[in-house]
Amino acid sequence: MASKHILIVPGDGIGQEVTAVGKQVLNKIAAKFGHTFTYDEALIGHVAIEATGNPLPDESLKKMRKSDAVLFGAVGHPKYDNDPSAKVRPEQGLLKMRKELGLYANLRPIKLFDELLDASSIRPEILKGADILFFRELTGDIYFGEKGRKNDGDTAYDIAEYSRYEVERIARKAFDAARTRRKKLCSVDKANVIETSRLWREVVQKVALDYPDVEVEHQFVDATAMLLIKDPRRFDVVVTANLFGDILTDEASQIAGSMGMLASASIGDGTGVYEPIHGSAHDITGKGVANPLASILSAALLLDISFGLKAESDAVISAVDQVLKAGFRTRDIANSQTPADKILGTAAIGEEVLKRI
Amino acid sequence: MASKHILIVPGDGIGQEVTAVGKQVLNKIAAKFGHTFTYDEALIGHVAIEATGNPLPDESLKKMRKSDAVLFGAVGHPKYDNDPSAKVRPEQGLLKMRKELGLYANLRPIKLFDELLDASSIRPEILKGADILFFRELTGDIYFGEKGRKNDGDTAYDIAEYSRYEVERIARKAFDAARTRRKKLCSVDKANVIETSRLWREVVQKVALDYPDVEVEHQFVDATAMLLIKDPRRFDVVVTANLFGDILTDEASQIAGSMGMLASASIGDGTGVYEPIHGSAHDITGKGVANPLASILSAALLLDISFGLKAESDAVISAVDQVLKAGFRTRDIANSQTPADKILGTAAIGEEVLKRI
Ligand SMILES: CC(C)[C@H](C(=O)O)[C@@H](O)C(=O)O
Ligand SMILES: CC(C)[C@H](C(=O)O)[C@@H](O)C(=O)O
Numbered sequence: 001m002a003s004k005h006i007l008i009v010p011g012d013g014i015g016q017e018v019t020a021v022g023k024q025v026l027n028k029i030a031a032k033f034g035h036t037f038t039y040d041e042a043l044i045g046h047v048a049i050e051a052t053g054n055p056l057p058d059e060s061l062k063k064m065r066k067s068d069a070v071l072f073g074a075v076g077h078p079k080y081d082n083d084p085s086a087k088v089r090p091e092q093g094l095l096k097m098r099k100e101l102g103l104y105a106n107l108r109p110i111k112l113f114d115e116l117l118d119a120s121s122i123r124p125e126i127l128k129g130a131d132i133l134f135f136r137e138l139t140g141d142i143y144f145g146e147k148g149r150k151n152d153g154d155t156a157y158d159i160a161e162y163s164r165y166e167v168e169r170i171a172r173k174a175f176d177a178a179r180t181r182r183k184k185l186c187s188v189d190k191a192n193v194i195e196t197s198r199l200w201r202e203v204v205q206k207v208a209l210d211y212p213d214v215e216v217e218h219q220f221v222d223a224t225a226m227l228l229i230k231d232p233r234r235f236d237v238v239v240t241a242n243l244f245g246d247i248l249t250d251e252a253s254q255i256a257g258s259m260g261m262l263a264s265a266s267i268g269d270g271t272g273v274y275e276p277i278h279g280s281a282h283d284i285t286g287k288g289v290a291n292p293l294a295s296i297l298s299a300a301l302l303l304d305i306s307f308g309l310k311a312e313s314d315a316v317i318s319a320v321d322q323v324l325k326a327g328f329r330t331r332d333i334a335n336s337q338t339p340a341d342k343i344l345g346t347a348a349i350g351e352e353v354l355k356r357i
Numbered sequence: 358m359a360s361k362h363i364l365i366v367p368g369d370g371i372g373q374e375v376t377a378v379g380k381q382v383l384n385k386i387a388a389k390f391g392h393t394f395t396y397d398e399a400l401i402g403h404v405a406i407e408a409t410g411n412p413l414p415d416e417s418l419k420k421m422r423k424s425d426a427v428l429f430g431a432v433g434h435p436k437y438d439n440d441p442s443a444k445v446r447p448e449q450g451l452l453k454m455r456k457e458l459g460l461y462a463n464l465r466p467i468k469l470f471d472e473l474l475d476a477s478s479i480r481p482e483i484l485k486g487a488d489i490l491f492f493r494e495l496t497g498d499i500y501f502g503e504k505g506r507k508n509d510g511d512t513a514y515d516i517a518e519y520s521r522y523e524v525e526r527i528a529r530k531a532f533d534a535a536r537t538r539r540k541k542l543c544s545v546d547k548a549n550v551i552e553t554s555r556l557w558r559e560v561v562q563k564v565a566l567d568y569p570d571v572e573v574e575h576q577f578v579d580a581t582a583m584l585l586i587k588d589p590r591r592f593d594v595v596v597t598a599n600l601f602g603d604i605l606t607d608e609a610s611q612i613a614g615s616m617g618m619l620a621s622a623s624i625g626d627g628t629g630v631y632e633p634i635h636g637s638a639h640d641i642t643g644k645g646v647a648n649p650l651a652s653i654l655s656a657a658l659l660l661d662i663s664f665g666l667k668a669e670s671d672a673v674i675s676a677v678d679q680v681l682k683a684g685f686r687t688r689d690i691a692n693s694q695t696p697a698d699k700i701l702g703t704a705a706i707g708e709e710v711l712k713r714i
């Protein structure tokens with residue numbers, strides 16, 4: 001019987017709606033398996049700026065460090081997107097959280113539920129059986145290097161940086177995972193142009209020597225963007241830098257039918273953070289139509305990775321699978337064949353999942 | 358009756374085979390329309406390193422500057438890809454050519470020939486009618502900033518940089534093109550994280566004021582990587598930075614069925630360079646199976662953009678279309694329904710195109 005403290009950090013936009021459902025699922029698991037989960041909430045992003053002027057208030061960070069795991073929503077607001085000169089931005093909260101908690105490895109499992117074969121824009125025969133686990137480096141690269149302006153603001157610059165130990169620690173995590181799967185690892189870089197990529201490739205080649213049982217390939221990021229769509233089944237574990245991982249995993253969401261299905265785990269030195277890969281989606285915020293399945297599946301990752309509760313995690317995934325098998329869909333994963341009465345809103349599809357746990 | 362001097366720069370791998378066919382097509386056009394095209398050849402990439410130690414010998418550069426247009430193949434060699442520490446690399450020749458010739462705008466039209474609807478891994482009903490024109494900035498960004506090592510080689514860095522005038526000149530080209538098309542422009546950046554992207558967005562917003570008739574949207578690169586596959590028809594003209602353009606256009610090749618179909622034009626201050634977006638493909642080099650249609654379509658772009666010969670350009674595109682309509686395919690665009698006798702090699706499909714000009 002585990003006793004755990006979970007911090008809910010909804011953030012902005014649909015983050016509020018989807019983490020509310022994720023929390024219900026955690027509650028149901030606790031009740032059913034006899035665990036004690038206690039909860040607290042914290043602010044981040046635009047809502048934190050509005051309340052405190054700071055996208056990641058110290059109090060939020062303190063709560064994160066003290067909790068056993070964080071269920072996170074999303075950050076972002078159109079107001080800042082259209083104002084490139086804004087000094088304080090919601091995303092700074094997210095980036096600071098990643099850095100301060102040492103969340104250097106972002107795991108993004110891309111797996112299509114068979115029932116969603118028709119929700120994707122990719123042909124079913126290309127997709128069927130695709131199962132990729134991305135390791136995106138999360139605390140380095142151009143995201144965290146020095147950036148600024150010169151020449152009276154007429155020139156902007158960003159510095160991308162990687163050190164050996166940063167590449168090595170994520171590479172080892174990716175190789176370890178490959179060992180428990182189909183034993184294939186694809187490292188993605190742009191070593192034909194970029195120096196950080198050359199360091200990346202050097203280090204991955206060296207780490208590979210310790211994993212002779214894992215088959216390694218190196219691909220350029222441009223070729224990978226193409227191959228992911230052309231032949232997704234050729235990939236098992238993919239490891240890549242922060243920026244390339246950001247782009248490739250969003251692209252790969254099409255393999256899973258919709259971004260609304262994709263969960264992620266950010267882990268590293270301390271508390272793990274679990275979040276959908278979708279963003280704050282202000283266009284549908286407050287309408288009750290957001291797909292909460294990515295947040296629910298993030299809760300499943302949380303149970304498995306941070307708490308070691310594998311059976312509980314499987315119970316969540318299986319409940320999602322049954323809901324899809326029963327024909328229920330949110331709007332984003334419905335298609336023209338879906339009967340209108342099977343298209344549910346955020347809360348209603350959450351109920352269906354809860355019933356099946 | 359035009360009189361023009363064309364430089365053929367085959368480069369590495371299948372570059373040799375495909376530009377040979379591209380040149381035959383130019384010859385046929387000259388004969389048929391009564392133009393005089395003279396030719397020369399120059400070295401670049403791995404073959405140039407082997408011959409002279411330099412990936413872009415001065416002589417090649419001189420020939421490029423003196424010619425009216427360059428038909429280019431590809432550069433790259435696996436030898437360097439697996440040796441991240443190599444100091445001299447084929448790609449340096451390509452990058453130097455782009456910089457020295459001031460080729461700041463890389464146009465990549467993505468359009469599916471109807472006959473290839475089934476060659477793509479994307480569903481035909483999602484694809485049909487997709488028609489995107491990419492403007493990739495080609496002489497700035499992380500490609501050309503300072504890069505190196507520090508901490509005894511343990512840390513690598515790359516500096517991404519953009520100045521206002523660099524963004525403005527490509528933005529204007531993209532807006533001008535949008536005016537001649539469906540009047541929609543999507544500018545792609547990562548302004549929520551990257552400073553060069555914030556400058557990019559600022560400048561595009563400003564240029565947009567001069568084009569009130571063009572509908573503008575700004576998308577993040579991660580979202581765009583997803584949307585390109587989910588709903589390619591929503592895009593008309595897309596303008597983006599060097600690195601993002603590299604990744605997104607390779608991905609978008611799946612919209613056109615295969616990378617083997619995609620041509621590009623690099624233009625700017627002087628001589629224009631025309632090249633397939635595919636690479637040197639050493640795995641199929643010398644086997645006579647490479648798809649030359651991208652090089653042929655690059656020749657069509659050359660005729661149109663550098664020489665202003667629109668009817669001649671259309672004659673080439675129409676010949677390619679007829680060859681596809683007649684059922685001929687190279688291996689990369691064939692599928693399980695293609696009869697074996699319709700699958701042709703590089704030279705044979707080139708012949709079919711020549712016959713139809
Ligand atoms: C919101 C943004 C800063 C973030 C990122 O780029 O990392 C998001 O796209 C993600 O993938 O988590
Ligand atoms: C070969 C490489 C340096 C090049 C690039 O990244 O620009 C290629 O991928 C391209 O798109 O032309």
